[in-house]
Amino acid sequence: MEWRDSGIVLAARRHGETSAVVSLLTERHGRHAGLVRGGAGRRARGVYQPGNEVAAHWRARLVDHLGHFTCELVRARAGPLLDQPLPLAALAAACAVVEAALPERHPYPALHAGLLGLLDALADDERWPETYARWELALLGELGFGLDLTVCAASGATENLIYVSPRSGRAVSGEAGARYRDRLLPLPPFVRDGGTAAAGSEEVAAGLKLTGWFLSRHVFADHGGRAPAARDRFVERLGRASGR
Numbered sequence: 655m656e657w658r659d660s661g662i663v664l665a666a667r668r669h670g671e672t673s674a675v676v677s678l679l680t681e682r683h684g685r686h687a688g689l690v691r692g693g694a695g696r697r698a699r700g701v702y703q704p705g706n707e708v709a710a711h712w713r714a715r716l717v718d719h720l721g722h723f724t725c726e727l728v729r730a731r732a733g734p735l736l737d738q739p740l741p742l743a744a745l746a747a748a749c750a751v752v753e754a755a756l757p758e759r760h761p762y763p764a765l766h767a768g769l770l771g772l773l774d775a776l777a778d779d780e781r782w783p784e785t786y787a788r789w790e791l792a793l794l795g796e797l798g799f800g801l802d803l804t805v806c807a808a809s810g811a812t813e814n815l816i817y818v819s820p821r822s823g824r825a826v827s828g829e830a831g832a833r834y835r836d837r838l839l840p841l842p843p844f845v846r847d848g849g850t851a852a853a854g855s856e857e858v859a860a861g862l863k864l865t866g867w868f869l870s871r872h873v874f875a876d877h878g879g880r881a882p883a884a885r886d887r888f889v890e891r892l893g894r895a896s897g898r
Contacts, residue, residue: 655721656713659683660728662769664753666702668694676702676723677753678710681766685756688712688723704749705731705773731773740895741776743888744786748772750882751790755797755873765796783892784844784853787861791845794865799823799872801864803846806830816841820867839864855896862889 661678664685669675674693680686688710692698701708707729714721735742748769756762768789775785794800800823805812807824808831817826817838825846831838840860844853853861866889870879 655715655717655719656711657683658709658711660766661686661708661710661725662749662766662773663702663704663706663708664749665704666690666693674698674702675720676725678708678723678725679752679756679762679766679769680710681763682761683712684760684762685752685758686712687758688714688721690723690725693723700730700733701725701727703730703732705745707731707770707773731777734777740888740891741782743884743891744782745773745776747882747885747888748786748789750884751793751869754877754882755793755869762796765793768792768796781852783855783858784861787845787858787865790862790865790869794868794873797873799868801825801868803841815846818864820871823868839867855892859889859893859896862892 659680659682661680664677664679666674666676669689672692672694674690675687676690676693677685677687693702706727708725709728711724712721732745735745752769772785772789775782779785801818802824805825806815806827807819807822809827811827814828815825816828817831817835818841819826820839825841826838842853842857842860844857845861866881870881874881
């Protein structure tokens with residue numbers, strides 16, 4: 655059995671003296687792991703950094719075996735961000751979230767494309783924090799836990815949608831949610847309007863709180879509701895950088 659595909663490195667874990675088990679998000683084969691001989695060596699270490707794009711060749715005797723990867727670096731994503739700690743933390747968080755959230759060997763081409771788009775934003779878009787929050791929202795949707803942010807769950811109104819029900823994942827208007835605002839999650843405008851207006855740091859924090867709640871409730875339920883530590887570190891660093 656063998657295949658070739660484009661992939662994004664999610665993680666590389668040392669295996670034995672010099673090898674590594676590498677996890678990729680591939681375009682057509684989903685999240686897929688494989689053994690890389692020499693993957694823990696100095697020369698290969700730069701290839702298997704989270705976020706890097708690679709051309710992957712996977713081979714195994716049987717389809718359900720771990721198999722072996724041979725990868726060629728297509729584009730280094732982590733290296734150019736080494737002097738930008740916040741985008742680098744976001745890159746690590748995104749890769750860790752995908753690694754923990756996706757089932758193995760199930761294709762998610764839209765998520766592969768979405769992660770590439772996020773990596774592009776981290777490299778050259780000053781509004782990348784908004785892009786990150788919307789990327790997590792899209793991830794929830796692709797996994798079957800999408801939020802309904804188009805109409806108020808209580809009244810059917812389509813205006814002044816400023817809350818989200820933490821139970822149903824549906825929007826709630828300011829009027830309908832006034833009595834229960836302490837129990838509702840804030841819905842920042844940049845999430846609702848698709849990013850037409852720039853968001854401030856408080857809005858971005860609210861967006862990450864919103865996506866984090868539903869990731870913990872639905873996607874990371876088997877992990878005790880805990881998001882990957884890399885995501886927690888990213889959110890904490892982003893908060894410190896914005897002075898919250």
